Amino acid sequence: MAAALILLTFLLPLGAGAEEIIGGHEVKPHSRPYMAFISFVKDEGTSGLCGGFLVKENFVLTAAHCRGSSMSVILGAHNISIREKTQQIIPVAKAIPHPDYNPNDDSSDIMLFKLERKAKRTRAVRPLRLHKSNFHVKPGDVCYVAGWGMLDPMGKFPDTLHAVELRVQRDQVCESRFPHRYNKATAICVGDPKIKRASFTGDSGGPLVCKNRAAGIVSFGPKNGSAPCVFTRVSSFLSWIEEMMKRS
Ligand SMILES: *[C@@H]1O[C@H](CO)[C@@H](O)[C@H](O)[C@H]1NC(C)=O
Numbered sequence: 001m002a003a004a005l006i007l008l009t010f011l012l013p014l015g016a017g018a019e020e021i022i023g024g025h026e027v028k029p030h031s032r033p034y035m036a037f038i039s040f041v042k043d044e045g046t047s048g049l050c051g052g053f054l055v056k057e058n059f060v061l062t063a064a065h066c067r068g069s070s071m072s073v074i075l076g077a078h079n080i081s082i083r084e085k086t087q088q089i090i091p092v093a094k095a096i097p098h099p100d101y102n103p104n105d106d107s108s109d110i111m112l113f114k115l116e117r118k119a120k121r122t123r124a125v126r127p128l129r130l131h132k133s134n135f136h137v138k139p140g141d142v143c144y145v146a147g148w149g150m151l152d153p154m155g156k157f158p159d160t161l162h163a164v165e166l167r168v169q170r171d172q173v174c175e176s177r178f179p180h181r182y183n184k185a186t187a188i189c190v191g192d193p194k195i196k197r198a199s200f201t202g203d204s205g206g207p208l209v210c211k212n213r214a215a216g217i218v219s220f221g222p223k224n225g226s227a228p229c230v231f232t233r234v235s236s237f238l239s240w241i242e243e244m245m246k247r248s
């Protein structure tokens with residue numbers, strides 16, 4: 001079942017919405033033990049792939065636009081084309097998209113997955129901590145994003161986890177690129193437009209890691225794989241995340 005899903009992910013065309021790493025590099029295997037590979041089936045029947053990250057033994061945080069049917073999470077993966085001994089494949093018991101998520105402008109693009117069972121903590125599987133509400137990223141801050149998304153706009157997918165270093169931009173950069181769509185209260189503008197580095201198709205839902213904690217979630221970006229990209233601002237949703245984890 002899980003193997004079939006993985007196969008589907010690679011055989012079927014991927015639509016827009018899922019965001020890959022442009023201008024990055026393959027990471028040292030399992031150096032980002034919080035990373036989750038998410039596969040799902042979209043309404044139109046095609047398969048989707050997203051990133052996500054473990055925030056608690058039984059909770060994964062991702063983007064709300066990564067919702068579909070047959071959602072499944074693989075933790076502890078590096079090469080997603082093989083069944084590595086480190087991998088833990090866990091079905092999603094409950095998907096909790098943010099109630100304010102709007103697919104038309106991707107506002108509040110955040111979703112929690114409650115897993116069917118707790119992940120086992122290993123050297124390859126460990127949660128990522130979130131920044132406290134009083135932590136704010138600033139323009140110029142150096143952060144990292146990782147994913148199994150496309151390596152170039154031609155649609156080449158890697159089978160191993162890639163990562164890239166990106167700088168936080170001023171809100172005005174995204175306000176002018178994405179008018180009426182970028183909201184600085186709930187989003188972060190990331191990636192220097194002058195540098196060929198970005199998150200892209202397939203990276204959606206992955207964490208923006210700044211100072212070793214999650215500050216953002218890959219949401220959307222230009223269709224040609226350039227920067228800047230828009231990330232969901234995790235600090236704006238901390239109380240919702242805590243409440244949902246307590247309630248579920
Ligand atoms: C991942 O695994 C596949 C299948 O064994 C292999 O063909 C491929 O070369 C591996 N990728 C990397 C980057 O090691």
Ligand SMILES: *[C@@H]1O[C@H](CO)[C@@H](O)[C@H](O)[C@H]1NC(C)=O
Binds near residue numbers: 224
């Ligand atoms: C990519 O598209 C954006 C508009 O969405 C444009 O401003 C930018 O110049 C393009 N970049 C490249 C490298 O083609």
